[in-house]
Amino acid sequence: MKDKLIKIKNTVLDKLNTVNNEVELKAIDLQYFSRKGEISELMHHLKELSSEQKREIGALANQIKKELESKMKETRSFFDEKTNLNEVSDITLPGRKLKKGHLHPITIIQREVEDLFTSLGFSIIDGPELESDYYNFSALNIPPLHPARDMQDTFYVSSPDDKKQELDLVMRTHTSPVQIRAMKKYGAPLKVVIPGRCFRNEATDARHEHTFYQFEGMMIGENINFSNLKSLLEIVGKKLFGEDTKLRMRPKYYPFVEPGNNGEYTCFLCGGKGCRVCKNTGWLEIVGAGLIHPDVLRAGGVDPEKYSGLAFGFGLTRLAMLKYAVNDARLFNSGDLRFLEQF
Numbered sequence: 001m002k003d004k005l006i007k008i009k010n011t012v013l014d015k016l017n018t019v020n021n022e023v024e025l026k027a028i029d030l031q032y033f034s035r036k037g038e039i040s041e042l043m044h045h046l047k048e049l050s051s052e053q054k055r056e057i058g059a060l061a062n063q064i065k066k067e068l069e070s071k072m073k074e075t076r077s078f079f080d081e082k083t084n085l086n087e088v089s090d091i092t093l094p095g096r097k098l099k100k101g102h103l104h105p106i107t108i109i110q111r112e113v114e115d116l117f118t119s120l121g122f123s124i125i126d127g128p129e130l131e132s133d134y135y136n137f138s139a140l141n142i143p144p145l146h147p148a149r150d151m152q153d154t155f156y157v158s159s160p161d162d163k164k165q166e167l168d169l170v171m172r173t174h175t176s177p178v179q180i181r182a183m184k185k186y187g188a189p190l191k192v193v194i195p196g197r198c199f200r201n202e203a204t205d206a207r208h209e210h211t212f213y214q215f216e217g218m219m220i221g222e223n224i225n226f227s228n229l230k231s232l233l234e235i236v237g238k239k240l241f242g243e244d245t246k247l248r249m250r251p252k253y254y255p256f257v258e259p260g261n262n263g264e265y266t267c268f269l270c271g272g273k274g275c276r277v278c279k280n281t282g283w284l285e286i287v288g289a290g291l292i293h294p295d296v297l298r299a300g301g302v303d304p305e306k307y308s309g310l311a312f313g314f315g316l317t318r319l320a321m322l323k324y325a326v327n328d329a330r331l332f333n334s335g336d337l338r339f340l341e342q343f
């Protein structure tokens, strides 16, 4: 019995070591490992032994059985792996294209404008999206109860102490508060641009979204004047809409600049003749701008007797809508790939 066991062990190990393919493996499985196979058969005969022999040979039989089964398992997985490998390495199959991501349309426009300003010597800076009421409004000449607050309703976050207004937090309604932060941090002279996300409490529709992007610019120095602002905005217009673009500036009230104005560019679609995009006026209202109000300079710790500054701000979301002919502002934040894949 013992000899038989050792013999079967050696034969099976031999066979498993030299097996060439799955068909042969199947045959070995059937011959030795199946329910009526030679190993089961042998185990069956253990019953006929005396109890003393059973103890010795039974242990040996179990050990050999286990060894063979594990070798069998190993051999089988070797062939399984081989089949899997064969499947993926069929070089005659056409390749599977990997989906590659790309920049968001707002990011594309933002980088384009950033490139222009860095080439003009401006630095790009950042500010918090959750801003203090003070920086977002009061420091920009919009005190509490000022009617200009109505134009920029936002999401208010209450502070533990209602009397301490500086601690009240709001989701910033524009990138302008970073003007104050920049002045405080870097002082004058200063040339910075501030791209960023802004928020307003809007009843959203195709032209209004609660979350949108702006681009702010500020330049402070001795003798910065309106001509500087005008020439800068002319360069911006040419970069954004082409060399033939013309600028016109019309007075507009913004509490943080004086004089304040609206920069309008000739419509890039009709060249100023009037069309659907410019609502037949020939002009596109793009940028709010002006010379920084002395109170605002003061709030930033800059002496208005010594320095003056220009500032401007426009909507990147609106710009992207115009340039890419997008008819709904809400698409930009929708995460809808059918929209995003078009860029």
Ligand code: DAH
Pocket: 173, 174, 175, 176, 216, 217, 254, 256, 257, 287, 288, 289, 290, 311, 312, 313, 314
């Ligand atoms: N902050 C203004 C807005 O959100 C835009 C703006 C207007 C920015 C005039 C400026 C400026 O810096 O001078 O509507």
